[in-house]
Amino acid sequence: MTSYDIVIVGGGPAGLAAAVAARDAGVESILIIERDKELGGILNQCIHNGFGLHTFKEELTGPEYAYRFEEQVLQRKIEYKLDTMVMDISHDKVVTAMNRTDGMFQIRAGAVILAMGCRERPRGALNIPGYRPAGIYSAGTAQRLVNIEGYMPGKEVVILGSGDIGLIMARRMTLEGAKVKVVAELMPFSGGLKRNIVQCLDDYGIPLKLSHTVVDIEGKERVKAVTIAEVGPDMKPIAGTEVRYTCDTLLLSTGLIPENELSRGCGVEMNPVTSGPFVNERLETSIPGVFACGNVLHVHDLVDFVSEEAARAGANAARYVQEGEGAGEAGEEVRLVATDGARYTVPSTIHVNRMDDLLTVRFRVGAVFKDSYVSVYLDDERVQHMKKRIMAPGEMEQVILQKKQLAARPGLKTVTIKIEAQ
Amino acid sequence: MYDVIIIGAGVTGAAAARELSRYKLSVCVLEKEEDVCCGTSKANSAIVHAGFDAETGTLKARFNVRGSEMMEELARDLDIPYKRNGAMVVCIDESGKDGLRELYERGVANGVKDLRILDRQECLAMEPNLSENVVAALYAPTSAIICPFMLNIALAENANVNGVDFFFNTKVEALTPFTCEKCGEPVWKIRTNNGEYRARYVINAAGVYADVLHNMVSEKKIRITPRRGDYCLLDKTAGGHVSHTIFAQPTKMGKGVLVTPTVHGNLLVGPTAVDVEDREGCNTTAEGIDTLIARAGDQVRDLPMRQVITSFAGLRAHEEGGEFIIGEAEDAPHFIDCAGIESPGLSSCPAIGEYIGAMMKEKLGLEEKEDWVGTRKGILDPSALSLEERNELIKKNPAYGRIICRCESVTEGEIIDAIRRPLGARSLDGVKRRTRAGMGRCQAGFCSPRTMEIINRELGLPYEEITKHGRASRLVIGRTKGVEE
Numbered sequence: 047m048t049s050y051d052i053v054i055v056g057g058g059p060a061g062l063a064a065a066v067a068a069r070d071a072g073v074e075s076i077l078i079i080e081r082d083k084e085l086g087g088i089l090n091q092c093i094h095n096g097f098g099l100h101t102f103k104e105e106l107t108g109p110e111y112a113y114r115f116e117e118q119v120l121q122r123k124i125e126y127k128l129d130t131m132v133m134d135i136s137h138d139k140v141v142t143a144m145n146r147t148d149g150m151f152q153i154r155a156g157a158v159i160l161a162m163g164c165r166e167r168p169r170g171a172l173n174i175p176g177y178r179p180a181g182i183y184s185a186g187t188a189q190r191l192v193n194i195e196g197y198m199p200g201k202e203v204v205i206l207g208s209g210d211i212g213l214i215m216a217r218r219m220t221l222e223g224a225k226v227k228v229v230a231e232l233m234p235f236s237g238g239l240k241r242n243i244v245q246c247l248d249d250y251g252i253p254l255k256l257s258h259t260v261v262d263i264e265g266k267e268r269v270k271a272v273t274i275a276e277v278g279p280d281m282k283p284i285a286g287t288e289v290r291y292t293c294d295t296l297l298l299s300t301g302l303i304p305e306n307e308l309s310r311g312c313g314v315e316m317n318p319v320t321s322g323p324f325v326n327e328r329l330e331t332s333i334p335g336v337f338a339c340g341n342v343l344h345v346h347d348l349v350d351f352v353s354e355e356a357a358r359a360g361a362n363a364a365r366y367v368q369e370g371e372g373a374g375e376a377g378e379e380v381r382l383v384a385t386d387g388a389r390y391t392v393p394s395t396i397h398v399n400r401m402d403d404l405l406t407v408r409f410r411v412g413a414v415f416k417d418s419y420v421s422v423y424l425d426d427e428r429v430q431h432m433k434k435r436i437m438a439p440g441e442m443e444q445v446i447l448q449k450k451q452l453a454a455r456p457g458l459k460t461v462t463i464k465i466e467a468q
Numbered sequence: 469m470y471d472v473i474i475i476g477a478g479v480t481g482a483a484a485a486r487e488l489s490r491y492k493l494s495v496c497v498l499e500k501e502e503d504v505c506c507g508t509s510k511a512n513s514a515i516v517h518a519g520f521d522a523e524t525g526t527l528k529a530r531f532n533v534r535g536s537e538m539m540e541e542l543a544r545d546l547d548i549p550y551k552r553n554g555a556m557v558v559c560i561d562e563s564g565k566d567g568l569r570e571l572y573e574r575g576v577a578n579g580v581k582d583l584r585i586l587d588r589q590e591c592l593a594m595e596p597n598l599s600e601n602v603v604a605a606l607y608a609p610t611s612a613i614i615c616p617f618m619l620n621i622a623l624a625e626n627a628n629v630n631g632v633d634f635f636f637n638t639k640v641e642a643l644t645p646f647t648c649e650k651c652g653e654p655v656w657k658i659r660t661n662n663g664e665y666r667a668r669y670v671i672n673a674a675g676v677y678a679d680v681l682h683n684m685v686s687e688k689k690i691r692i693t694p695r696r697g698d699y700c701l702l703d704k705t706a707g708g709h710v711s712h713t714i715f716a717q718p719t720k721m722g723k724g725v726l727v728t729p730t731v732h733g734n735l736l737v738g739p740t741a742v743d744v745e746d747r748e749g750c751n752t753t754a755e756g757i758d759t760l761i762a763r764a765g766d767q768v769r770d771l772p773m774r775q776v777i778t779s780f781a782g783l784r785a786h787e788e789g790g791e792f793i794i795g796e797a798e799d800a801p802h803f804i805d806c807a808g809i810e811s812p813g814l815s816s817c818p819a820i821g822e823y824i825g826a827m828m829k830e831k832l833g834l835e836e837k838e839d840w841v842g843t844r845k846g847i848l849d850p851s852a853l854s855l856e857e858r859n860e861l862i863k864k865n866p867a868y869g870r871i872i873c874r875c876e877s878v879t880e881g882e883i884i885d886a887i888r889r890p891l892g893a894r895s896l897d898g899v900k901r902r903t904r905a906g907m908g909r910c911q912a913g914f915c916s917p918r919t920m921e922i923i924n925r926e927l928g929l930p931y932e933e934i935t936k937h938g939r940a941s942r943l944v945i946g947r948t949k950g951v952e953e
Binding site: 081129131133142144145146147148149150152165166168169170171173175176177178179180181183184186187190191192194195196197198199200201222223261262263266267268283294307 | 700701748750751752753754756757776777778779780855858859862863866867869870871874875877909910911912913914916917920921931932935936937938939940941942943944945946947948949951
């Protein structure tokens with residue numbers, strides 16, 4: 047069986063940044079396994095701009111952003127395999143993969159970095175009633191058809207869900223000559239970035255109907271019409287509010303789900319809130335030497351944060367390989383708790399004596415908060431209290447923890463992040 | 469002129485076709501859809517019922533019990549998945565116990581083997597996730613689960629290999645009897661959207677349209693009402709929630725909402741029962757899905773309904789009399805009905821086929837072919853191979869090394885086989901039903917563009933003509949701006 051010090055599952059933005067960081071930390075033997083025909087992951091179909099404002103201080107398209115990292119991978123001569131599907135990761139880090147030329151093969155990995163990304167929630171998972179004709183696509187599938195294959199899924203479009211890909215596709219379809227009639231969003235707030243609502247809907251006069259959902263799909267062969275209705279506070283449609291839109295296409299942008307089949311098979315403990323693995327301050331899962339980063343860990347809003355997080359995972363995996371599992375006395379474990387509006391934190395545990403001087407903790411809120419405070423408590427004492435003009439579920443939030451502050455409290459049990467009105 | 473024309477390529481038509489393919493006889497199947505298994509056969513509970521439910525002495529009881537006996541061997545011959553997982557009819561109220569006893573006795577009278585009444589403790593020992601309220605259950609160990617698509621496809625494929633012609637997108641518009649000048653026998657002229665066919669015998673296996681065809685030729689009218697059933701299919705992670713098929717106690721509208729593992733490892737919850745007018749009206753409804761969510765918990769607790777990956781609806785071909793109508797129409801010689809084939813139709817289809825075969829053999833004095841092949845090799849499932857075997861396969865055919873559907877781990881090799889084999893797939897749903905590509909938790913989000921690419925290459929179909937399920941179900945409408953062909 048061949049072995050590599052680090053096997054990275056996924057050659058998208060997370061996998062590429064992790065690989066670069068691991069190599070820069072001194073690990074020679076690295077393999078990236080990518081299932082598509084090229085590196086870059088989903089960025090390859092995201093041909094709009096707006097990527098890289100944090101990382102490169104300029105606005106790049108998805109493929110351009112991906113290429114910045116691909117270049118670094120190529121310059122460092124990091125090995126990768128394309129068109130290769132990882133079939134299984136065992137508890138003891140044997141990776142089984144398959145492709146056309148090598149067949150099915152196994153690799154013993156010193157460390158594994160999970161960077162598989164996420165997938166879209168399909169219509170079936172939403173229990174939308176109606177027929178099941180052609181013309182119902184998840185926004186990402188439509189994006190692939192338009193931007194990669196060069197085919198138009200339809201010409202009159204209704205979009206359910208205001209996730210970023212749905213918003214981007216509203217504009218993209220419009221530019222390609224389609225008529226986007228409405229974007230319906232079940233929640234009373236959008237799941238996407240504010241800037242996308244402005245640039246992709248408002249600029250093109252596409253209405254966004256919050257607290258609305260699809261209650262019927264007509265058409266036995268191809269979509270003929272979609273009926274949307276307003277929902278009440280119980281999320282149930284309100285009778286009498288139905289509006290029928292004739293259309294030939296329904297796009298769905300109703301949420302992303304981290305793609306963790308391999309992680310589950312491997313046996314890592316999963317966080318039911320994020321649908322990603324629980325990780326510690328090193329972005330290490332419950333299995334030592336198995337790390338996670340990017341959208342497989344929790345769905346991000348900006349790729350810049352994916353790259354930053356993945357670089358940390360890469361550096362930590364390198365340290366794991368170089369120092370061995372026992373290195374760096376783990377010491378006491380502090381639990382991170384998200385409550386009162388904060389939905390989760392990444393990481394979810396911290397070993398104080400192993401953490402960096404500053405540790406970024408990312409989280410999302412569960413509703414829209416205006417003029418509220420993000421507070422951090424070390425056990426019962428509030429140590430941070432930051433006013434935020436607005437926080438929304440579509441955008442990731444962060445706090446930065448200082449090692450010296452945590453280390454100054456021996457016996458510390460929990461760090462709590464909550465949203466407070468005052 | 470064909471000796472026999474079968475109308476309808478669902479499980480009944482396909483089973484009859486396969487039985488008739490044993491004989492020296494010219495047979496064809498006319499199907500209005502683009503593929504086999506497009507009506508009632510594609511959306512049902514996927515269960516081979518033991519046979520205790522139907523009234524003793526009915527055709528339903530007779531063909532169900534016989535079909536259930538035949539199915540295991542048939543599945544082996546046709547290389548399709550089948551699992552005898554057993555069924556439990558769960559009684560959650562002391563007052564239901566009499567009904568359970570009745571069902572037991574009916575089952576015994578129908579000839580169902582090994583039936584047993586279980587007490588509460590036995591029930592919970594066998595199925596820990598049964599409702600707290602369970603008081604007893606009827607246990608039928610001979611009940612089984614099967615893949616209805618693969619059964620239908622395999623029956624048709626096998627019939628085709630043995631000489632039966634299939635004509636798709638061919639809808640029967642009129643049936644006219646006349647007398648053959650040569651033989652003096654009654655024969656049928658069949659007008660379709662694709663020209664005229666002639667046959668000495670017509671077998672009506674038209675599902676929810678069987679009454680329409682029957683009533684074209686007979687004064688003894690029958691009436692089929694499409695009875696819609698909504699289903700929810702749950703992710704494979706929920707597939708182990710129960711291991712047996714769990715029924716509620718039956719009512720006059722049907723067997724109630726059941727919970728069952730599928731032969732592929734998902735969990736299926738359904739169906740509802742609503743009579744509808746539209747014979748193509750297989751739309752799910754909010755009420756239907758709500759009913760399922762509300763009722764599913766009656767027999768089974770903690771059902772993870774959040775793990776639904778898709779919902780769908782099927783139409784049962786319910787005839788007013790509530791009985792299968794099988795046999796030659798009284799006032800229409802050489803017109804043979806297989807009508808009103810609702811549940812337990814899937815379970816009964818091998819026996820119905822056998823009966824039709826025997827009937828035609830007697831009527832026509834048929835001789836068996838010497839070269840009839842009753843077995844068929846299914847699409848290879850690489851996941852059943854060892855690492856070495858799999859590598860050997862990929863070396864021979866690299867397409868088996870490329871995963872197209874990642875949820876169900878379907879390779880390009882399987883999809884190519886599904887397209888190239890007899891009566892091969894021509895649409896996305898055709899590929900899906902043959903290989904399971906697109907049936908997993910992402911519901912074809914990932915694989916549909918890739919499957920389209922393979923269909924385009926294999927069949928030479930332009931993208932604009934690739935459909936989800938035939939006719940106008942086109943997937944894309946044309947090129948984006950500025951793409952040069």
